[in-house]
Amino acid sequence: MFALQGIEAVPDGPPVISSWAQRFKLRAKRALSRSEVKDRLRKVEHAVEVVALQKPMSEVNAQHADAANKLLSAAGACDNFVALVGSLLLVKHTDETGRVHAYTQTLSVAQVRALEQNQHLLKSPVELLTHLEELSCAAETAEIPTADRASAGD
Numbered sequence: 001m002f003a004l005q006g007i008e009a010v011p012d013g014p015p016v017i018s019s020w021a022q023r024f025k026l027r028a029k030r031a032l033s034r035s036e037v038k039d040r041l042r043k044v045e046h047a048v049e050v051v052a053l054q055k056p057m058s059e060v061n062a063q064h065a066d067a068a069n070k071l072l073s074a075a076g077a078c079d080n081f082v083a084l085v086g087s088l089l090l091v092k093h094t095d096e097t098g099r100v101h102a103y104t105q106t107l108s109v110a111q112v113r114a115l116e117q118n119q120h121l122l123k124s125p126v127e128l129l130t131h132l133e134e135l136s137c138a139a140e141t142a143e144i145p146t147a148d149r150a151s152a153g154d
Contacts, residue, residue, distance in 0.1 A: 064088050068104045082122045087112055089132075093125040103129065111135055 071090045075081035081092040084107075091103040107115070114135055115121060121128040 064104070064106060072102055080125050082125055082128055084112075084115060084122065089115075091125045091128060093129070105132070 067085060067088055068090050071081075071083050071085070072092065075083070075090075075092050078092065079094040081090070083090045087107045087109075089103075089105045089107050093101045093103075095101065111132065114131070115128075118131065121131050
């Protein structure tokens with residue numbers, strides 16, 4: 001990545017004994033202006049993000065999409081269906097007009113915990129989706145209600 005941007009990594013001091021970690025300095029192969037350095041470092045940063053974050057995330061997303069597809073196929077005969085597999089939530093709901101709605105979402109740790117504390121919501125897709133909306137709103141105010149507290153004000 002660095003070589004493509006005309007930057008090389010050079011050791012910064014002696015190697016650290018019994019450690020794979022080593023300090024490096026980055027050095028441009030030719031004199032660069034401040035804006036060129038910023039531009040090249042921005043490109044390197046983007047390349048690192050793609051390799052370290054986006055590629056693994058896209059692989060996980062593909063796995064989630066495949067799992068959701070298989071679950072939705074398995075739930076074909078069901079009017080209403082809720083599945084929570086790890087952090088992947090799949091909700092299939094048939095409304096009063098017979099129209100089918102399917103939702104998939106990767107839940108946050110807080111959302112998974114909230115569903116673990118309120119497992120009765122897994123029996124009702126409409127209640128579940130309402131509760132998830134409440135969780136989203138509560139997350140903005142840093143307060144996550146349980147279903148009991150959310151319905152207590154009714």
